[in-house]
Amino acid sequence: MSISLILPGIAAVLVAVAAGFMRWSIAPRTAMRVLTAVAALTSTTVFVVAATTAGGLVGRSGIGLAILERCPRLSAHHQVGTLEGLLSVVALGFMVFRMCRVVRVRRWAVSGTKGRHLAILDTDEPIAYAAPGKPGCVVVSRGLLRELDSNERRVLFAHERAHLAQNHHRYLLVGALAHAVVPVLGRLVRQIQLATERCADEVAVAATGGDREAVAATIGRAALATAAFGGTLGAFGGGSIPVRVEALLGEPDRSVVTGLLFVAVAVAVGALAASSLQMHHLYGLAAHVCGQ
Amino acid sequence: MRSRRPMGALEDQVMEYLWSVAGPATPAEVHEVIAPELAYTTVMTVLTRLYEKGRVTRDRRGRAYAYVAVGSEADHVAEEMTTSLFDAGDRAAALSRFVDSLDSDDATVLRKLLGRSK
Numbered sequence: 001m002s003i004s005l006i007l008p009g010i011a012a013v014l015v016a017v018a019a020g021f022m023r024w025s026i027a028p029r030t031a032m033r034v035l036t037a038v039a040a041l042t043s044t045t046v047f048v049v050a051a052t053t054a055g056g057l058v059g060r061s062g063i064g065l066a067i068l069e070r071c072p073r074l075s076a077h078h079q080v081g082t083l084e085g086l087l088s089v090v091a092l093g094f095m096v097f098r099m100c101r102v103v104r105v106r107r108w109a110v111s112g113t114k115g116r117h118l119a120i121l122d123t124d125e126p127i128a129y130a131a132p133g134k135p136g137c138v139v140v141s142r143g144l145l146r147e148l149d150s151n152e153r154r155v156l157f158a159h160e161r162a163h164l165a166q167n168h169h170r171y172l173l174v175g176a177l178a179h180a181v182v183p184v185l186g187r188l189v190r191q192i193q194l195a196t197e198r199c200a201d202e203v204a205v206a207a208t209g210g211d212r213e214a215v216a217a218t219i220g221r222a223a224l225a226t227a228a229f230g231g232t233l234g235a236f237g238g239g240s241i242p243v244r245v246e247a248l249l250g251e252p253d254r255s256v257v258t259g260l261l262f263v264a265v266a267v268a269v270g271a272l273a274a275s276s277l278q279m280h281h282l283y284g285l286a287a288h289v290c291g292q
Numbered sequence: 293m294r295s296r297r298p299m300g301a302l303e304d305q306v307m308e309y310l311w312s313v314a315g316p317a318t319p320a321e322v323h324e325v326i327a328p329e330l331a332y333t334t335v336m337t338v339l340t341r342l343y344e345k346g347r348v349t350r351d352r353r354g355r356a357y358a359y360v361a362v363g364s365e366a367d368h369v370a371e372e373m374t375t376s377l378f379d380a381g382d383r384a385a386a387l388s389r390f391v392d393s394l395d396s397d398d399a400t401v402l403r404k405l406l407g408r409s410k
Binding site: 105106108109110112113116118119120121122123125127128129130131132139141142144145146149150151153154156157158159160161163168169172193196197216217219220222223224226227240241242245246249 | 309316317375383386392403
C-alpha cells in the first residue's frame with residue numbers, strides 16, 4: 001500500500017468533511033450540484049482505494065495469480081500486505097452492506113405510492129414528503145392539510161412537486177450512498193439536503209406569485225405544527241428550518257470570498273480524487289479491457 | 293403527460309380532497325393539487341357541478357369562491373387517495389420531508405423570524 005495512494009484520498013475526505021461545516025451562502029442549485037459532486041468524488045475515491053487494496057490481497061491467492069497470468073495489466077503496482085489487505089476487505093464489506101441498506105430503505109420508502117400522484121395519509125400527524133417514481137407522488141397527511149389554509153397548501157404542493165420535477169432524489173441518493181461509504185460525511189450530506197430544500201422553496205415562491213414571506217410563513221407554520229404534535233419524525237438535520245426561513249426573508253448573502261472558497265473546495269477535492277484514483281492507471285485498465 | 297380521467301373519477305377525487313382538508317379550498321388550490329395537467333376550467337366545471345349537486349357549499353372569497361365539502365367521508369366510495377402507509381414518518385425521514393423537526397431553540401428563532409416579517 002503506497003502512501004501516494006492513500007494520502008490524497010485522506011486529504012479529500014478531510015476537505016469534504018470541512019466543507020460540511022461551512023455556511024454556504026451560494027445559489028442553492030449550484031450548492032446542491034457541487035456538494036453532491038464533492039461527496040460522490042470523495043466516496044468513490046475511498047471505495048476504489050479499498051477495492052483495489054482488497055483486490056491486491058486477492059491477487060496474491062491461487063485464483064488471483066491465475067487471473068494475473070492472463071491479464072498482467074491488472075497487477076497492482078504496489079505490494080499489498082496481508083494486514084492492509086484484510087482490513088480493506090472488512091472495510092469494503094462494511095461499505096457494501098451500508099450501501100445496500102440505503103437502496104433497500106429507499107425502495108421501501110416509495111413503496112405503496114406507485115402509480116399515484118397524490119396520497120393522503122389517514123393521520124393527524126403533520127407529514128409531507130415527495131416519493132420519487134413514475135409518476136412521482138406527493139404524500140401528505142390529513143393532519144398537515146388541516147393545519148394549513150388554502151394558500152399555504154398551494155405552497156406545500158408547489159414545494160413537493162419541485163422536488164419531483166427537479167429530481168432532487170438523485171442528489172439525495174448519491175449523498176446517502178456517499179455517507180454509507182464514508183460515515184464522517186454526515187454534515188456534508190445534510191448540506192446537500194438543505195440545498196435541495198432551498199431549491200424547492202425557491203420554486204414554490206415562483207409558483208405562488210413571488211410572495212417570499214408567504215412561503216417562509218408556511219414553512220414556519222408546518223414546522224411549529226410538527227413540533228407541537230411532538231411526532232417521532234426523527235431528528236436529523238434539525239437547524240435547517242431557520243436557515244431556510246432566513247434565506248427566504250433576508251437579502252441573498254452572496255460574498256465573493258465564499259464563492260471563491262466554494263470553487264477552491266470543489267477543485268481541491270477533484271484534484272485529490274484524481275490523484276488518488278491514479279487516473280492513468282484506470283485509463284490503462286480500461287484500454288486493456290477494451291482489447292487494445 | 294396528460295392523463296385522461298373520467299369525470300366521475302375526477303369528482304370523487306375532488307370530494308376526497310375536500311373531505312381531507314376539512315375547510316375551504318379555492319379552485320386554484322384544487323386544480324394545482326389534484327389535476328395540474330388538466331385545464332383550470334375543467335376543475336372549475338367539476339366544482340360547479342358538485343355545488344349544483346349539493347355535495348359542496350361555497351363562500352365568496354374576494355374574486356373567487358372557496359369550496360367546502362358537505363357531509364362526511366362515510367358517504368364516499370372512492371378511496372383512491374386516502375391511504376394509511378405504515379411508518380409514514382420513517383419513510384419521510386428516509387426521503388426528503390417538507391420540514392424537519394425543531395428543537396426548542398430553533399422554534400424560538402423561528403417565531404422571532406416570522407414575527408419580524410409580519
